[in-house]
Amino acid sequence: MPEFSPTxxxxxxxxxxxxxxxxxxxxxxxxxxxxxxxxxxLAFGLGSTVAGALFGGFALYVFIEAYEYRVFDFGDEWWxxxxxxxxxxxxxxxxxxxxxxxxxxxxxxxxxxxxHHSSQHYNLSTALxxxxxxxxxxxxLFAIPLVLLGFHPAMIAICGGFNLVYQxxxxxxxxxxxxxxxEAVMNTPSHHRVHHATNPRYLDRNYAGVFIVWDKLFGxxxxxxxxxxxxxxxxxxxxSFNLLWAxxxxxxxxxxxxxxxxxxxxxxxxxxxxxxSHDGSRETSDMIRERWRARTGQAGPAAGxxxxxxxxxxxxxxx
Amino acid sequence: MDIPPLLLQTLGSLLAILVxxxxxxxxxxxxxxxLASGEDVRRAAAEAVDGFEAIECAxxxxxxxxLARDAEGRIMLIKRHGNRFAGRILTxxxxxxxxxxxxxxxxxxxxxxxxVLVLDDPASWQARIDAMG
Numbered sequence: 001m002p003e004f005s006p007t008x009x010x011x012x013x014x015x016x017x018x019x020x021x022x023x024x025x026x027x028x029x030x031x032x033x034x035x036x037x038x039x040x041x042l043a044f045g046l047g048s049t050v051a052g053a054l055f056g057g058f059a060l061y062v063f064i065e066a067y068e069y070r071v072f073d074f075g076d077e078w079w080x081x082x083x084x085x086x087x088x089x090x091x092x093x094x095x096x097x098x099x100x101x102x103x104x105x106x107x108x109x110x111x112x113x114x115x116h117h118s119s120q121h122y123n124l125s126t127a128l129x130x131x132x133x134x135x136x137x138x139x140x141l142f143a144i145p146l147v148l149l150g151f152h153p154a155m156i157a158i159c160g161g162f163n164l165v166y167q168x169x170x171x172x173x174x175x176x177x178x179x180x181x182x183e184a185v186m187n188t189p190s191h192h193r194v195h196h197a198t199n200p201r202y203l204d205r206n207y208a209g210v211f212i213v214w215d216k217l218f219g220x221x222x223x224x225x226x227x228x229x230x231x232x233x234x235x236x237x238x239x240s241f242n243l244l245w246a247x248x249x250x251x252x253x254x255x256x257x258x259x260x261x262x263x264x265x266x267x268x269x270x271x272x273x274x275x276x277s278h279d280g281s282r283e284t285s286d287m288i289r290e291r292w293r294a295r296t297g298q299a300g301p302a303a304g305x306x307x308x309x310x311x312x313x314x315x316x317x318x319x
Numbered sequence: 320m321d322i323p324p325l326l327l328q329t330l331g332s333l334l335a336i337l338v339x340x341x342x343x344x345x346x347x348x349x350x351x352x353x354l355a356s357g358e359d360v361r362r363a364a365a366e367a368v369d370g371f372e373a374i375e376c377a378x379x380x381x382x383x384x385x386l387a388r389d390a391e392g393r394i395m396l397i398k399r400h401g402n403r404f405a406g407r408i409l410t411x412x413x414x415x416x417x418x419x420x421x422x423x424x425x426x427x428x429x430x431x432x433x434x435v436l437v438l439d440d441p442a443s444w445q446a447r448i449d450a451m452g
Contacts, residue, residue, distance in 0.1 A: 008328075015335050019342065026346040033348035034401035035340055042336040046329065053325055120403040125339070200369050231366050239398065239405030240430040249430070288369055295370055 003154075006161035014168060018124045024174050025123070032173055036241045038125045043243050044115060045128030055135035062140065063153035072150035079155065088151045089210075092143070092159040096209035099142040101220070104204050104285075110274045111250040112137045118246050120233040122196050127171035132247050163209050167192075187212045190224045197230040200292035203285035235275070235288065250274075349402045353382030360385040363397050367406025371395060377444060379436035386424075386436065386444055394447060396426055398434045407431055415448040417441050424448065 025032040074081045103113035115131040146156050170192040178188045187208040195206040205222035208215050215221035224230070238246060257269040257277075265278035275284035283291070292298065343349070354360050360376040364387040373387035373395070383399045387406075396413075397406040412427025422441035425433045438444060 011332070011335075015339065018339055022339070022342060022346055022348060025348055030346075030348050031350050031352075031402050033343050033346075034403070035343040035349055037401050038343045038348075039336070039340040042339060046332045046336060049332070050325075050329060120400070120405075198369075233403075237367070237400065237403070237405040238430070239400050239407070239428075240432065241401070242430055245430045292369055 004158055006158060006165050010165045010168070014124070014128065017169070018128075021124045021172060021174055029173065032121065032123050033125070034121055037119055037121050038123075040241050040243055040246060041119055041121075041125040041129040044132070044246070045130055047132045047243075047247070048130035048134075051132040051135065058135065059140035060153065063143065063147050063156070066144050066147045067153060070148055070150040074150055074152070078150075078152045084151065084155065085159070088146065088155050089159040089162065091146055091149075091151070092156055093163055093208075093210045094214060095142050095146060096160070096163055097207050097214040097218070099139045100207040100209065101218075102142070103137075103139065104207065105273050106271055107250075107254055107274050107276070108270050109137050109139060111254050112139075114234060114250045114274075115247060117196060117234050118238055120231075120237055122171060122173055122193060122230075122232045124168065124171055126196070126232075127168045133251065166210050171196075183212075185211060185213060191215075191221075193230055193232075194222050194224050196232050198233055198235055199228060199231055200285075200289045201225075201228065201298070202230070203235075203289055235283075235285070352399065352402055352404070354378040354385045354397065354399070354404070355382050360387050360397065363387075363404040364389075364395050364406060367395065367397060367404065368408060371406075371408075377436070377438050377440070379438065381437065384434045384436045386438075388447075394444075394451075396424055396434055398432075405431070409448060409451060411451050413448050413451060415445040417445050 022033060074084055078084065099109075100113075103109040112131045112133040115133075116126075116129050119126045119129055143156055143160075147153060167187070170187055170189045172189050173193065175189040177183060177190050178186070182188065183190065187206075187210055191206045191208065191212050194202045197203070202222055205220055206212065206215050207220055212221065238249065240246070254269060258266050261269055261278060268276065268278065273284045273286070275282050275287070354363060355378065357373075357376045357378070359382075360378050361373045363385065364371045364373045364376075371387070371393070372389055374390050375388040376385060377387075378385040385397045387395045387397065389395075394409045395406045396409055397404050407426045407428065409424075409426055414425045414427070416423045420439070420441055421435055421437050422445055423433055423435045
């Protein structure tokens with residue numbers, strides 16, 4: 001079994017690219033960086049690799065067990081089946097779309113993924129602001145269908161690594177738009193800026209990893225507009241550079257909400273979308289967008305759009 | 320002495336992090352935006368909570384923080400956070416203490432921190448915040 005981690009090899013490139021973007025910022029946009037924010041983002045990155053090494057074993061164990069039940073067998077030299085690699089990469093990116101979408105639409109998942117969105121800046125250091133607590137969600141289960149299809153866990157991990165490396169460069173304001181054909185198919189800085197925005201128009205949009213076509217296919221695509229400056233971060237900005245608070249704040253909030261909620265609502269605080277409350281005292285991203293639409297007279301989503309079609313967000317109680 | 324690869328990688332990454340963060344300081348990245356005018360405060364308030372339309376504003380004289388009130392009577396505390404702003408709509412948990420022209424506000428959220436504003440009319444803002452409790 002080949003042992004290869006694309007992200008490990010990419011670390012020196014990450015450092016050089018961040019350095020280059022800092023020099024760009026010095027010349028063009030000094031406000032694009034904030035030293036304390038950068039320090040927190042980079043510490044997130046370091047912590048996430050340590051957390052992955054400490055807690056990633058369980059997911060690996062589940063994958064190896066599931067692999068025993070694979071439908072197709074690529075043989076002992078599965079890594080030599082060349083066409084399996086691009087197929088795995090594309091399917092893994094499809095998986096990424098859904099796990100990412102779940103990361104925004106299910107609070108349990110959001111408690112972990114919010115880490116990546118907690119900066120009010122959008123630069124290459126933000127890309128390294130990775131979660132420490134992903135192992136405590138069920139995100140890894142989204143990869144089980146690939147394992148059962150017969151893709152070896154190591155192949156999936158390598159494809160996922162390349163996916164992550166690809167996503168690094170799109171976390172920048174230094175690049176405006178890519179060529180039109182590229183923007184049409186691939187995730188780009190422009191598309192991903194939308195994803196990191198807190199503007200109501202952009203909330204919970206553009207979940208893609210590598211191929212933006214998934215968002216277009218599943219109704220969650222929103223193009224970046226030149227007439228609307230983007231505000232980055234989360235709806236309720238942290239207002240703190242405390243690293244541990246940034247890592248755990250949503251877990252603490254969610255567990256507190258579950259503890260305080262009436263029994264029949266407890267599960268909803270775990271499984272429904274961020275911002276949901278049983279007494280309507282808070283706002284979800286859909287509610288914020290609808291209020292913004294009502295206030296500004298913006299058109300609603302096209303008929304038949306599945307953008308908000310998260311089954312867990314149906315207007316019924318999960319508990 | 321054998322150093323475990325993970326430890327070596329972690330230490331190397333830590334060093335790179337400190338170097339990059341230090342470079343951000345050396346390159347004078349960041350800046351310190353100011354809430355100098357009512358328009359600045361209104362814009363920051365609307366960005367902190369979408370749809371918040373301030374009808375009354377008071378910016379601290381140093382431009383690092385402000386208070387804004389909307390037509391519903393909600394009061395938002397805004398503070399500079401790095402080179403951005405972060406706001407909180409105050410609730411009954413908020414506490415305000417006056418020291419001369421300085422108004423010290425605790426929004427009730429420990430990690431957001433206590434914010435000190437130097438205002439022309441701290442007493443009226445304090446009274447309104449106290450009335451929420």
